[in-house]
Amino acid sequence: MLSAGLLVLIGFMIVFVFSKAWPSFANNGLAWFGPGGDVDTQLAEIFNSPAESKSYNYTIHVWPMLWSTMLITGGAVILATFISVLSAMFIVEFAPAPVRAVLQPAIRLLAAVPSVIYGLIGLLVIVPFVGNHVITTHQKESVQYVIQLGGSSLIVGIVVLTVMITPIMVAIITDALHSVPRTWTEGAKALGVNRWRALRTVGVRAARPAIVAAAVLATARALGEAIMLSMVAGSSAFAPNPLDGLVFFYEPARTIAATIVDNADGLSVKPFGQTLYAFAAVLLISSAFLSFAGWAARQAMSKYTLGAR
Amino acid sequence: MKRKLPIAALATIALSASLLAPTAASAKPSITMSGSTSVAPLAELLAKKYIASCGHCANFKLLQGGSDIGVADVAAGRVTIGMSSRDPKPSDPGGLVFYKVARDAVCIVSNNANKIPSIDTAGIQAIFGGGVRSWTQVPGSTQKGPIEIFVRSPGSGTQDAFQRIFMGSQKVFGGAEEKNSNGRVQAAVSSNPLAVGYVSLYFTSGTHTIPYKGVPCTLRNAKSGQYGGSRNFYMVTRGAAKGAAKQWIKWITRSGAARSVIGTEWVPLR
Numbered sequence: 001m002l003s004a005g006l007l008v009l010i011g012f013m014i015v016f017v018f019s020k021a022w023p024s025f026a027n028n029g030l031a032w033f034g035p036g037g038d039v040d041t042q043l044a045e046i047f048n049s050p051a052e053s054k055s056y057n058y059t060i061h062v063w064p065m066l067w068s069t070m071l072i073t074g075g076a077v078i079l080a081t082f083i084s085v086l087s088a089m090f091i092v093e094f095a096p097a098p099v100r101a102v103l104q105p106a107i108r109l110l111a112a113v114p115s116v117i118y119g120l121i122g123l124l125v126i127v128p129f130v131g132n133h134v135i136t137t138h139q140k141e142s143v144q145y146v147i148q149l150g151g152s153s154l155i156v157g158i159v160v161l162t163v164m165i166t167p168i169m170v171a172i173i174t175d176a177l178h179s180v181p182r183t184w185t186e187g188a189k190a191l192g193v194n195r196w197r198a199l200r201t202v203g204v205r206a207a208r209p210a211i212v213a214a215a216v217l218a219t220a221r222a223l224g225e226a227i228m229l230s231m232v233a234g235s236s237a238f239a240p241n242p243l244d245g246l247v248f249f250y251e252p253a254r255t256i257a258a259t260i261v262d263n264a265d266g267l268s269v270k271p272f273g274q275t276l277y278a279f280a281a282v283l284l285i286s287s288a289f290l291s292f293a294g295w296a297a298r299q300a301m302s303k304y305t306l307g308a309r
Numbered sequence: 310m311k312r313k314l315p316i317a318a319l320a321t322i323a324l325s326a327s328l329l330a331p332t333a334a335s336a337k338p339s340i341t342m343s344g345s346t347s348v349a350p351l352a353e354l355l356a357k358k359y360i361a362s363c364g365h366c367a368n369f370k371l372l373q374g375g376s377d378i379g380v381a382d383v384a385a386g387r388v389t390i391g392m393s394s395r396d397p398k399p400s401d402p403g404g405l406v407f408y409k410v411a412r413d414a415v416c417i418v419s420n421n422a423n424k425i426p427s428i429d430t431a432g433i434q435a436i437f438g439g440g441v442r443s444w445t446q447v448p449g450s451t452q453k454g455p456i457e458i459f460v461r462s463p464g465s466g467t468q469d470a471f472q473r474i475f476m477g478s479q480k481v482f483g484g485a486e487e488k489n490s491n492g493r494v495q496a497a498v499s500s501n502p503l504a505v506g507y508v509s510l511y512f513t514s515g516t517h518t519i520p521y522k523g524v525p526c527t528l529r530n531a532k533s534g535q536y537g538g539s540r541n542f543y544m545v546t547r548g549a550a551k552g553a554a555k556q557w558i559k560w561i562t563r564s565g566a567a568r569s570v571i572g573t574e575w576v577p578l579r
Contacts, residue, residue, distance in 0.1 A: 038483035047463035051400040123493075128500040137454040140503075144442040144455035147484035150501060235487040252486065262489050265374055265464030268381025269400055272463075 344379015
């Protein structure tokens, strides 16, 4: 009963968002997803559309924001996966009992810190530091006619986001490693391999579905993260250019979710609101794909595990 | 004249409500307001004075968000009064009444380490339009690096005023950073030696205000009309104001007490 209600609710939400978003997609076609022009200028033009609905302006090319979202989310999830698997292995197998007793609650606490706090620290401490001390004047001048490097950047976004999502992943993976039957790793050790190897080849392998689940959960949180990224990763809708070398990491990148938050004050203007709903629709679809991909990956791996899935 | 605000302003980014009066007696009418981050500090001071002078005759709830949030909220009936720091636009929902309550100066600000002596309209358009990208090309600048521009998002009344007063039809440089409140522009400019931006006069502490056409952006010059960068503050209602809201707006526009509150940091109308 309850789950049926939830399904209806989700269906209603999807229909609502898409019906609101449709004019934006319909007016741009596939070019909606492509590059072209400056997104902030396009948003301002949509915002300043004439009052008659016939002459609404809808032109927008969202690629810089899609690209930024992929870069920040992807970068943070990959980094966080490595860090969290290694930390979970340390906590489960190598940490002395007193250290473990402190680490586990600390990680659960960290996982519950609201993102806006990370955002504030990033905005007031990390961004000015990176802008004033890490990025050199020469680097700033090298791209000054294209974009300004003020410190809020791709790299700060990735780092802060990694710090934000790692604790959840560690918590989930730790639980999974704990639930790997003791006899499996004992068996490996009995065959003469050391603790590290037993954990890596048996424990982590058996826990792979949980690692995928943790990564999916973290990706979902990273995709939807708006406030923090809007504060630290740049308020300019710009597609960081890998050809710029090291400067690439210092270029601002505004994700889709951050764009929605930054521009929510313009919702009253109808075409502008519809454009924001189109952003929301893209987020909704990508999270749906994400959970599907996670499910598919777990299916493929299920042959390595018994029971828990 | 100057207030410390960055943290307070940042805390309101997530539209956190600041409760001005305890909601004790239920019989009192309550007035909810939302909108411009430029008008909000004035509205807060006025509300405190109003509550004290009329014997706690009303409860106030004040939210921020930007002029366009205020206009949208009041049009949808979510709040009693929307605060706007921009003039009415043809694309605004019908049936709204804009009550002009004060005038305010929009200041061009740079970092304290970069005290630009003066700037004119052409200079502003060159810097904010992206034509001039290095401080070495700006007369009077003590900085060497590229210019970092901080602007407001499209829904901001301050952005609207800046575009209208200083930029005309010229577009802002595409690489500029957008912030969604006065406080965030203030925080960015005060911590970055290469920064330039624009904020409401109330949010200029910690930054250097650049004189416009030789006239410093101060309350005194704004009051005398010498400073060219002034715009209007509005209280917006759906239809003509009624009941408690009507009395409150009447008090703001007519009473000497309100006038003196406005005169502390803003420009009274009469």
